[in-house]
Amino acid sequence: MEKNDIILIHGTNYKVMAKKVMEAAKVAEDIGDKKKKIALKPNLVTAKAPSSGATTHSELLAGVIEYLQEHGFENITIMEGSWVGDRTGEAFRAAGYDMVCSRYHVPFVDLQRDTWKEYDAAGMKIKLCDQAASVDYMINMPVLKGHCQTTVTCALKNNKGVIPNQEKRHFHTMGLHKPIAHLNTIARNDFILVDNICGDLDFEEGGNPVVMNRVLGFKDPVLCDAFVCDSMGYSIQDVPYIPLAEKLGVGSTDTAHANMIYLNQPDQAGVKFRMTHRVQKLAAYTEPKDACSACYGSLIYALDRLNDAGYLRRGLPSVAIGQGYQDQPEGCAEIGVGRCTKCCKKSLTGCPPKAADIVEFLKENWD
Ligand code: SF4
Known part of the structure; x- marks a missing residue:
């Protein structure tokens, strides 16, 4: 896998999807020696x-x-240290990792209990846990989601x-921003497998999941987080640690020249998931017909x-979305997003379109 590759897979069989992304990225070849110490670093905040x-x-x-074995x-090893205020052990059980560890005979290391040493991280002194520093190959497994302080969180902040x-x-x-960028000059990011299944709208702690049913693979954590900004409708300037990490040589924000590798088409299943009140309020501006999860x-x-920017108001025509618009007659609705809605009077192509493009399109055409 090259540093500018982005691997995407859609669906609901998450275990199989993860294995397919690992295969496509040729992670086994990348690791090489079978004796190497490999760690999985999930987000157990x-x-x-x-x-x-x-x-x-x-x-x-x-x-x-399963892929590695x-x-x-x-x-x-699976390793993680939850945020200050939560015990990693409790988070470990709440997320069902105890069953994974016992089924595959893989140990879990609570980094909150680990010793540490201080390192020079591109001119900033940063303490790193010893167990994490001893790993030969780190698989960073963040959740793509919003964050109340840093706007988004994914690969860079997961470290x-x-x-x-x-x-x-x-x-x-x-x-947060400056130290997160510097931390990634010493923390390993050998492969990044992103959980884009149902990350939160804007809060690290969860509560308003947005179902995308997607798993992503990256070699470059900066490219990963720049792609996350596109996916959530932000600019990288909204998340200062991303351009700063690029400046420090951690990776590239150039999503325009990324090589997109689609392992399948977006999930054909209609969107049926429990929406929280906040997500429901946004969904009230839509008219979905068999929309794929990633599109919706x-x-x-x-x-x-658009809500943050004060655009949402009563009287706006509903935004059409979904495969159910594919066989509709010309002019079937005022406005739609995704290539399935080309029957609409105004429509944005893309399958699925990125949130950043949807924001621009609706700003210009939605009235
Ligand atoms: S454009 Fe159509 S097929 Fe493509 S993701 Fe959206 S709903 Fe699915």
């Missing part, structure tokens, strides 16, 4: 089930471990889990951006 939009789905861990790797609690507190006193999720993120 708090003691909540993954369906809340906060934590990495256990099925993805199962898929990654089938390729002859045995030195595999906050590999520092001790006292350093986490210190990061907050420094405003992109529209929800875009509507949230």
Whole structure:
């Protein structure tokens, strides 16, 4: 896999999807020596089930471990340190990782209990947990979601889990962005498998999941987080640690020249999921007919951006979305997003379109 590749897969069999992304990325070849110490670093920020939009789905861990074990790797560990205020052990059980560990005989390391050393991270002193520093190959497994302080969170910020609690507190006193960028000059990001199944709209702790039913693969954590901005309708300038990490040489924000590798088409299943009140309020501006999860999720993120900017108001025509518009006559609705809605008077192409493009399109054409 090249650094500018982005692998995408849609569906609901998350374990199989994770294995397919690992195969497509040729992770076994990339690791090489079977004796290497491999770690999986999920997002276990708090003691909540993954369906809340906060934590990495256990099925993805199962898929990654099965892939590694089938390729002859045995030195595999899951490691994480929850945020200050939550015990990692409780989060571990709430997310169902206890069952994954016992089924595959893989140990879990609570980094909140680990020792640490201080390193020079491109001119900033940062403490890193010893177990994380001893790994030969780190598979970063963040959740793509919003964050109340840093706007988004994914690969770069997920590495906050590999520092001790006292350093986490210190990061907050420094405003998060600068230390997160510097941390990624010393924290490993050998492969990134992103849980884009149902990350939260805007809060790290979950509560308003937006179902996308997608798993992504990256080699470059900066490209990953720049893509997350596109997917949620933000600019990278809204998340200062992303361009700063690029400046420090961690990776590239150039999503325009990324090589998109689609392992399948968006999920054909209609959107049927429990919406929280906040998501329902945004969904009231839509008219879905058999919309794919990734398409509908992109529209929800875009509507949230438009809400932030004060665009949403009564009287706007509903935004058409979904495969149910494919066989409709010309002029079937005022406005639609996704290539399935080309019958609409105004329509945005893309399958699925990115939230950033939906935001621009609706700003110009929605009245
Ligand atoms: S454009 Fe149509 S097929 Fe493509 S993701 Fe959207 S609803 Fe699905």
